[in-house]
Amino acid sequence: MKPILHAKNISKTYGKKGTAAYTAVRDLSFSMNEGEFIGIMGPSGSGKTTLLNMVATLDPVTEGDITIDGVSVSAMTEDQLSDFRAERLGFIFQDFNLLESMTVFENIALPLSLRNAEVEEIQDRVLQVSGIIGIGELLENYPAELSGGQKQRAAIARALIHEPALLLADEPTGALDSRNAETLLDTLAELNAVRNVSILMVTHDPRSASYCSRVLFIKDGKLDRELVPSGTREAFHQEILTVLGDLDRRSGAGGRA
Amino acid sequence: MILKLALTGMRKKRRDYLILFTGLIISVAVFYMFLTMSLNKDFIARNSVINHIQPVFLVGTVLLSVTTFFYLFYTNSFLLSLRKKEFGLYGLIGVKKQQIGRVFRLETLVITIGALVIGLALGVLLSRVVSWLLMSGLDVGFAEFKVIYVPAVMWTAVYFLIASFITSSVHSARLAKTPIIELLRSDVQSERVVKKPTLTALQTMLGVLFxxxxxxxxxxxxxxxxxxxxxxxxxxxxxxxxxxxxxxxxxxxxxxxxxxxxxxxxxxxxxxxxxxxxxxxxxxxxxxxxxxxxxxxxxxxxxxxxxxxxxxxxxxWQYDAALYNPGSAEIALLATIPLQEQNSFHVKQDDTYLYYVREELNAAPPLVTDWETYRVVRPEPLPENMKIEDDYQIIPDNWVAALETINPALAGTKSFRIVPLEQYERITGEEVSILLARTADFSAYLQKWQALEELQNDVYSTMMPGFDPKTDAxxxxxxxxxxxxxxxxxxxxxxxxxxxxxxxxxxxxxxxxxxxxxxxxxxxxxxxxxxxxxxxxxxxxxxxxxxxxxxxxxxxxxxxxxxxxxxxxxxxxxxxxxxxxxxxxxxxxxxxxxxxxxxxxxxxxxxxx
Structure with a gap:
């Protein structure tokens, strides 16, 4: 198995050290192999979004090192990071982050445009990816004319078009109703299973997490435990709920030091 | 309490407010500068070609007022766009819309007053600088132009206070109509809707046509x-x-x-x-x-x-100077100017006529503008016999112009007679010599023309009894x-x-x-x-x-x-x-x-x- 992501003893501290500093992530390490579909769960304030932002190179680590697809991102300049994101990473956000002033086609094509690909290649790829995602008929529309589910599909198409090494999703179902959320998760799972797309997804929704091949639980900025499915998705869902309940109980009992 | 909150909110957006404030100050200064001039009737009346069309200034003031109003409107909406989310938060914690509106209006008022004070000072300064620059650049004094003009100060203040009250009222009314949730989410909304073009071809055609x-x-x-x-x-x-x-x-x-x-x-x-x-x-x-x-x-x-x-x-004027009885001072001064052409003519005058010498005129006909062809020409030689009808000597039109060119100061005062030299010599009467001078560029020697003019004043006084250089020209x-x-x-x-x-x-x-x-x-x-x-x-x-x-x-x-x-x-x-x-x-x-x-x-x- 080829490792795609390796986080080694990473920490993130906000504010100046010493003066009312707040440590969101402390000394956390984990690895991810190519083709994995990892979910990150944890209570509010546990540091899961901070972790995702660091992996996404949007937020620098205070300590430690992150390696993605064999490249260490910790020492890169701002421009190098921009290029790295554009080439190796794909993003799906809770609020879609589609650009309203561009058509769906242009939105999806953006990552390829950024690397100045040929028009023919762009057109072929957009048609191909939008076909897979099922929004082939909406390409000439503007995001404002789309439903929430359609917008998120467009966002997935944009995240996949340049075949990134890693797809990062931040609460992708957060703004969707349960039916659209299910369709979306099916799509992600299928992309993962059939096309071997590596996905790292932050979610607070146990149903969403049950689609993953591994779930990491974060608590107080530290990796608390991890879970892999052993049986059906429904069984995995139950297991996740149990772990979450356990985490909650421990915080309720004053587990926070 | 809410005032305190609003102050904190303003402080957070200090830089944006500074932009707004600077813009306001500039607009106050410009508005004031224009008013000092348009309200200053004495100044306009004396200094303008268009003084008899005062409406031009009325139109100008109206235009500037309308423009300034739009300006205030947009700056105010810019201000609101900065604070929407914050105002939404106030709404969320239970502050009434009217209260928020009042705070917004108060803020705008305070900003306007501040901008007025600084803007008026700047306006006075700018008026001073601009008028000084222009006066020294043009070499013309605008004695009637006052940099501190009370009516202008008053109207500027009244206008800006009213305009800011109206714009902030409109915007706070708009604020009151917007649901809190929209205010809170104002940074995530897409306010943009694409409209498909309608009648574009027709509009374009009409536009080009017009x-x-x-x-x-x-x-x-x-x-x-x-x-x-x-x-x-x-x-x-x-x-x-x-x-x-x-x-x-x-x-x-x-x-x-x-x-x-x-x-x-x-x-x-x-x-x-x-x-x-x-x-x-x-x-x-x-x-x-x-x-x-x-x-x-x-x-x-x-x-x-x-x-x-x-x-x-x-x-x-084809000739830059016509010097009467030039003395040594005039001649010396003239010698410092590179001349293209200079000619001397003689005129005798009695009580009724100005006499010119035909031979002298034919020898050096001066340049005149032909009013039929608009070309600058020298008149053809004068005929031998010039008839006199009704006490008026008939000569070609270009020669009439030539006589005015030769003798600008006196030509209009008496009838003329062009006579042969022998006859001229017999005429008793005071003789004046006139020196016509022409350069390639009149505007290059303005100071010298002025000096010559001053020297000539003495000649004028002796030539024309009762001439006073202070009042007469x-x-x-x-x-x-x-x-x-x-x-x-x-x-x-x-x-x-x-x-x-x-x-x-x-x-x-x-x-x-x-x-x-x-x-x-x-x-x-x-x-x-x-x-x-x-x-x-x-x-x-x-x-x-x-x-x-x-x-x-x-x-x-x-x-x-x-x-x-x-x-x-x-x-x-x-x-x-x-x-x-x-x-x-x-x-x-x-x-x-x-x-x-x-x-x-x-x-x-x-x-x-």
């Missing part, structure tokens, strides 16, 4: 006269609005259709932004194009008027030039002033109109950053987008000026004189605003990265 008619009327102004004066402004304005409404979106869509260019880098984003921006700004842009034309036209017109003083004086090229030039300078001063005021205000409106939309763009630029777009690329995209927004009205406005200056061919000989100066001034101010807007826009949308 603009064509307007330009043609301007071009053939001399032939069309009053019809042209009516059709030119109406059709040009209508054409401008139609073209902006129809053509702009089409042009951007055309760009977008070029897939190769559009799908390169973030061009699709830039053109997409532009597409929305141009559709939402089309009326503002068309208005700005028109006002650019007006203001650049006012500056250019001022220059042309000033230049016309030289041109028209040279047309009606003798017709001469220099004296006529001086009065024409003073008049033209006044017009130039006002054109310049008015043009500058408009230009500054227009560019500020465009700037704030663009900036008030910036808050909504923060998220878009943040998305692009997350997707891996380099900062440099984002900066370039902003520069290009705003450049095009500035470019359209700028180009069309300049085109209007280029064609529109024909309008002055009515009254000016060279309406295009030094047009480049006013174009340069326009470009400097407009360009400055462009870079400032780009800078501020970048600060707003890219600051937190």
């Amino acid at each position: 603009l064509g008619i307007g330009y043609l009327s301007l071009y053939f102004m001399e032939q069309l006269r009053f019809i042209g004066l009516f059709t030119a402004p109406v059709t040009t304005t209508a054409g401008t609005y139609l073209l902006f409404a129809a053509l702009l979106p089409v042009i951007v869509r055309k760009w977008k259709r070029n897939k190769k260019a559009n799908l390169r880098g973030i061009n699709a984003f830039t053109s997409g932004q532009l597409n929305f921006r141009l559709s939402s700004l089309k009326w503002v842009l068309a208005t700005i194009a028109m006002l650019i034309a007006l203001s650049a036209g006012a500056i250019a017109g001022g220059f042309a008027f000033k230049n016309d003083a030289f041109l028209s004086i040279d047309r009606s 003798v017709t001469s090229k220099y004296s006529q030039f001086k009065s024409q030039y003073a008049l033209a300078s006044g017009t130039f001063f006002m054109g310049f002033f008015l043009g500058l005021a408009f230009l500054t205000m227009m560019a500020s409106i465009l700037m704030f109109k663009i900036l008030s939309g910036a808050a909504n763009d923060i998220r878009r630029y943040d998305s692009l950053r997350k997707l891996g777009v380099r900062r440099k690329l984002l900066e370039n995209s902003i520069s290009r987008e705003i450049l095009i927004v500035f470019l359209f009205p700028g180009v069309l406005g300049l085109m209007h000026v280029l064609v529109g200056m024909r309008l002055f061919s009515f009254i000016l000989q060279e309406p295009y004189y030094r047009l480049w100066v006013s174009i340069l001034i326009f470009l400097a101010i407009y360009g400055g605003y462009y870079f400032f807007t780009v800078h501020l826009y970048r600060k707003i949308v890219l600051s937190h990265q």
Whole structure:
């Protein structure tokens, strides 16, 4: 198995050290192999979004090192990071982050445009990816004319078009109703299973997490435990709920030091 | 309590408020500068060619007031756009909409008063500087121009207080109508809806047609006269609005259709932004194009008027000086001027006639303008016999002009007789010698002409009993030039002033109109950053987008000026004189605003990265 992501003893501290500093992530390490579909769960304030932002190179680590697809991102300049994101990473956000002033086609094509690909290649790829995602008929529309589910599909198409090494999703179902959320998760799972797309997804929704091949639980900025499915998705869902309940109980009992 | 909150909110947005405040101060200063002049009737009456059309100033004041009002309106909406989320939060914690509205109005009032105090001080200073610059540059005194003019102070204060009350009331009413949830989410909303073009072809055709008619009327102004004066402004304005409404979106869509260019880098984003921006700004842009034309036209017109003083004086006076009985001082002074031509003539006068020597005239006929061909010629030699009818000697028209040229001071006072030399010598009467001098460039030796004029005053006093140099003036090229030039300078001063005021205000409106939309763009630029777009690329995209927004009205406005200056061919000989100066001034101010807007826009949308 080829490792795609390796986080080694990473920490993130906000504010100046010493003066009312707040440590969101402390000394956390984990690895991810190519083709994995990892979910990150944890209570509010546990540091899961901070972790995702660091992996996404949007937020620098205070300590430690992150390696993605064999490249260490910790020492890169701002421009190098921009290029790295554009080439190796794909993003799906809770609020879609589609650009309203561009058509769906242009939105999806953006990552390829950024690397100045040929028009023919762009057109072929957009048609191909939008076909897979099922929004082939909406390409000439503007995001404002789309439903929430359609917008998120467009966002997935944009995240996949340049075949990134890693797809990062931040609460992708957060703004969707349960039916659209299910369709979306099916799509992600299928992309993962059939096309071997590596996905790292932050979610607070146990149903969403049950689609993953591994779930990491974060608590107080530290990796608390991890879970892999052993049986059906429904069984995995139950297991996740149990772990979450356990985490909650421990915080309720004053587990926070 | 809420006041305290609002103060904290303002402090957080200190930089944005500083921009707003600076803009307000400038607009107060400009408004005041214009009022000091337009309200100052003494000044206008003495210094302007157009003093008898006071309505021009009324129109100017109205135009500037309307422009300033829009300016205040946009700055106020910019202010509101900055605070929407914060006001939404107040609503969330239970503050009543009326209270929020009151705070917003109070804030606006305080800002306006502050801007008024500083702006008026700046206005006084600017008036002083500008009038000093112009006075020393023009060598003409504007004694009646007061830099501190109480009515102007009063009206500026009244106007700005009322205008800011109205705009902030409108905006707080708008605020009251907006649901709290929308205020809170104001930074995530997409307020943009794409409209499919309707009747574009028809609009474009009509626009081109109207603009064509307007330009043609301007071009053939001399032939069309009053019809042209009516059709030119109406059709040009209508054409401008139609073209902006129809053509702009089409042009951007055309760009977008070029897939190769559009799908390169973030061009699709830039053109997409532009597409929305141009559709939402089309009326503002068309208005700005028109006002650019007006203001650049006012500056250019001022220059042309000033230049016309030289041109028209040279047309009606072929000789730069006609010196009566020049003494040694005059001769010495004249010797320091490189002359093209000088001739001496002699005149004798008795109680009824001025006598000229035929031989002397034929020997050196002076240059005159032939009023039939408008060419500068020397008259043909005088005939032997010149009949006298009704006590009036019949001579060719060009010789009548020649006698006036030779003897400008006395020609109008008595009838003339051109006589042969022998007869002339027998005439008893006082003889005067006149020295005509001509240089290649009258305007180059103004100080010398003035000195000669002063020397001649003594001669005038002895030649014309009762002449008092303090109250009387003798017709001469220099004296006529001086009065024409003073008049033209006044017009130039006002054109310049008015043009500058408009230009500054227009560019500020465009700037704030663009900036008030910036808050909504923060998220878009943040998305692009997350997707891996380099900062440099984002900066370039902003520069290009705003450049095009500035470019359209700028180009069309300049085109209007280029064609529109024909309008002055009515009254000016060279309406295009030094047009480049006013174009340069326009470009400097407009360009400055462009870079400032780009800078501020970048600060707003890219600051937190």
